[in-house]
Amino acid sequence: EPEVTQTPSHQVTQMGQEVILRCVPISNHLYFYWYRQILGQKVEFLVSFYNNEISEKSEIFDDQFSVERPDGSNFTLKIRSTKLEDSAMYFCASRNNVGEKTQYFGPGTRLLVL
Amino acid sequence: GESVGLHLPTLSVQEGDNSIINCAYSNSASDYFIWYKQESGKGPQFIIDIRSNMDKRQGQRVTVLLNKTVKHLSLQIAATQPGDSAVYFCAENMRGGKLIFGQGTELSVKP
Numbered sequence: 001e002p003e004v005t006q007t008p009s010h011q012v013t014q015m016g017q018e019v020i021l022r023c024v025p026i027s028n029h030l031y032f033y034w035y036r037q038i039l040g041q042k043v044e045f046l047v048s049f050y051n052n053e054i055s056e057k058s059e060i061f062d063d064q065f066s067v068e069r070p071d072g073s074n075f076t077l078k079i080r081s082t083k084l085e086d087s088a089m090y091f092c093a094s095r096n097n098v099g100e101k102t103q104y105f106g107p108g109t110r111l112l113v114l
Numbered sequence: 115g116e117s118v119g120l121h122l123p124t125l126s127v128q129e130g131d132n133s134i135i136n137c138a139y140s141n142s143a144s145d146y147f148i149w150y151k152q153e154s155g156k157g158p159q160f161i162i163d164i165r166s167n168m169d170k171r172q173g174q175r176v177t178v179l180l181n182k183t184v185k186h187l188s189l190q191i192a193a194t195q196p197g198d199s200a201v202y203f204c205a206e207n208m209r210g211g212k213l214i215f216g217q218g219t220e221l222s223v224k225p
Contacts, residue, residue: 056212
């Protein structure tokens with residue numbers, strides 16, 4: 001069964017450093033999302049992406065964040081200058097088309113900013 | 115505003131019993147709801163969904179009920195098993211596709 005994959009599974013970085021989180025969505029999916037989950041809290045929407053552009057972004061997704069689909073398979077989230085409060089699990093999700101609303105999530109990347 | 119919340123943060127059941135997890139939502143315009151299961155250290159796993167033009171949907175051992183009058187959603191798990199132990203989130207699909215998640219209910223199944 002196809003699934004969303006994410007790399008790395010864990011990332012430790014120093015405050016102020018740039019990180020790139022990578023995702024490979026399900027191959028025939030067209031809509032891509034990033035969410036984050038701070039430890040012990042609910043999953044929060046960050047950004048949605050369709051047709052090579054951002055569809056919607058949350059207040060969390062400020063100028064330090066960017067997303068990219070550099071090729072036909074990868075979908076990346078970049079944090080330019082990490083802050084302590086960026087420490088969280090970051091989940092990528094994808095879905096097929098407008099008629100299919102179910103989003104399928106990857107296993108997540110645990111980011112720890114020191 | 116937009117919010118999806120859960121009534122019970124923790125639920126402990128005996129193996130073999132039925133479990134009921136509840137959720138309240140506030141956006142009456144939402145047309146699609148999803149239940150996800152999240153095991154420790156893993157991503158949310160789709161369980162079952164329901165559209166707003168339905169009031170009940172059944173899957174394998176799971177049933178979702180939707181009451182639009184009181185904006186309430188529930189997940190029923192029949193014959194709960196130890197493998198069902200996890201945190202369960204309801205999520206509301208907003209216009210544009212983003213999901214708004216509730217706080218989560220931790221289900222603990224005692225053998």
